[in-house]
Amino acid sequence: MLNPKFICCIKYLRAYNGIYMGALMDHRIEFETLYNILRDISTSLHSGTHVKDVLEILIMKSAEMLNAKGALIRILNSKTSHLDLGAAFGLSDQYLSKGPAFRKDVVMDLCRQNRVLVIHDILNDPCVQYPNEAWAEGIRMMVDAPITYKEDVLGILRIYFDEPREFSEEELHYLILIAERGAAVIQKAQLLEMQESRYDQLALQTEKLSALGRMAAGIAHEINNPLAGVLLFSSNLLKKAPEEGPFREGLEIIIQETLRCKAIIQELLEFSRPSEPKAVLTNVNNVIVRAIHLLENEFRLQHIRVEVDLSKQLPEILIDENQIEQIFVNLLLNAIQAIEEKGTVTIRSYVSPDRKNVAIDVSDTGCGIPPENMSKIFEPFFSTKGKGTGLGLAVTYGIVQKHGGHVYAFSQPKQGSRFIVELPIPPDVHQGETRR
Numbered sequence: 001m002l003n004p005k006f007i008c009c010i011k012y013l014r015a016y017n018g019i020y021m022g023a024l025m026d027h028r029i030e031f032e033t034l035y036n037i038l039r040d041i042s043t044s045l046h047s048g049t050h051v052k053d054v055l056e057i058l059i060m061k062s063a064e065m066l067n068a069k070g071a072l073i074r075i076l077n078s079k080t081s082h083l084d085l086g087a088a089f090g091l092s093d094q095y096l097s098k099g100p101a102f103r104k105d106v107v108m109d110l111c112r113q114n115r116v117l118v119i120h121d122i123l124n125d126p127c128v129q130y131p132n133e134a135w136a137e138g139i140r141m142m143v144d145a146p147i148t149y150k151e152d153v154l155g156i157l158r159i160y161f162d163e164p165r166e167f168s169e170e171e172l173h174y175l176i177l178i179a180e181r182g183a184a185v186i187q188k189a190q191l192l193e194m195q196e197s198r199y200d201q202l203a204l205q206t207e208k209l210s211a212l213g214r215m216a217a218g219i220a221h222e223i224n225n226p227l228a229g230v231l232l233f234s235s236n237l238l239k240k241a242p243e244e245g246p247f248r249e250g251l252e253i254i255i256q257e258t259l260r261c262k263a264i265i266q267e268l269l270e271f272s273r274p275s276e277p278k279a280v281l282t283n284v285n286n287v288i289v290r291a292i293h294l295l296e297n298e299f300r301l302q303h304i305r306v307e308v309d310l311s312k313q314l315p316e317i318l319i320d321e322n323q324i325e326q327i328f329v330n331l332l333l334n335a336i337q338a339i340e341e342k343g344t345v346t347i348r349s350y351v352s353p354d355r356k357n358v359a360i361d362v363s364d365t366g367c368g369i370p371p372e373n374m375s376k377i378f379e380p381f382f383s384t385k386g387k388g389t390g391l392g393l394a395v396t397y398g399i400v401q402k403h404g405g406h407v408y409a410f411s412q413p414k415q416g417s418r419f420i421v422e423l424p425i426p427p428d429v430h431q432g433e434t435r436r
Helices: 002-017 019-024 031-046 051-065 104-113 130-137 169-238 246-271 285-296 298-299 321-339 371-378 390-404
Strands: 070-076 083-089 118-119 139-150 152-161 280-282 305-312 318-320 342-349 357-364 406-409 419-423
Touching: 002 342, 051 070, 051 083, 051 152, 051 169, 083 152, 118 318, 169 246, 246 305, 280 285, 285 298, 285 305, 285 318, 285 321, 285 342, 285 357, 298 305, 298 321, 305 321, 318 321, 318 419, 321 342, 321 357, 321 390, 390 406
Parallel strands: 305 342
Antiparallel strands: 070 083, 070 152, 118 139, 139 152, 280 318, 342 357, 357 419, 406 419
């Protein structure tokens, strides 16, 4: 006895090859209708509407325009390599709960070929992951359109039909346009996700800095006074100690370590209570030159070559020279310690492409920073150096923030590090030419 589904399939194939197919050969999409649909999608895309809502508008319009049973968009998750559901229309929750109705390799192959795929035989086509469930859903035909951006595979748009039919060139071209709009929406979603993640990290960083600042101020005051006493008495004893012997050596170690503790306490105080910038109009190149001059001996002793490329077209900006000099010294010292011996440090200054900031780029050929540490480098007390306090970059971050600027870090292990400091240009200051 023949399977009822098989008999039903034969009937639909006969219809597809016969009169029904001929009646559907004339499907056309009017230009005005297509324009209105694309306009609605573009308007929702740029109006601040939630990305999921835009995707739902996109698939609903696609299904309605083609008189389809339903449609869905699945987005390729770059982290998990899964096809996550972006939006669905006209399909039951039971069918959607089965997961992607197509394999990832099929999606990748379709994207590589960059073509629309029409699936007539859903029961036997290898592109259909759950043919029996699709048939039970009332689906008799499918059309897939790849969603790509440049060379990147973003996902797939699938349209479902409850009966076989033919498609005009205009309809297939329309699907390509819809898929392109889908790519724009997904790109926006990914950009928003990155921005939200960065905002959350900045908010968490600010909260940590605030809490640690209050704690550090209290600790610093409690420790500073006894340290001063230890340093005073040990220095007096050193004056009376013999010229040689373990007693003098012990006192010298006490004094050295006490001075180190006082330096850490001083950094804690600077971190916990950063003073408001005493800003004056200054050419930041002058500050950079002073910072390099302070560390000339360090560069020479470590056999490090310094390459300086300072734009002569920089406008003057409002900065506290002492504070900004401190951040350049911090960044240059980090570069020296990352290189250890024999390497190159490059310092560049230029106007940012948007002409809103003066940018200072400090890069080195040192050991680099492991990816797992990149999110922690501006946190107080985080350091991978044996003698580091972990406050240098935290103080740098705070000073740049106080100036209304931004600091960015880029690094790969064994490929060096790069820090970019952006400081705002006052709106009424005349700007020179941009230097890229």
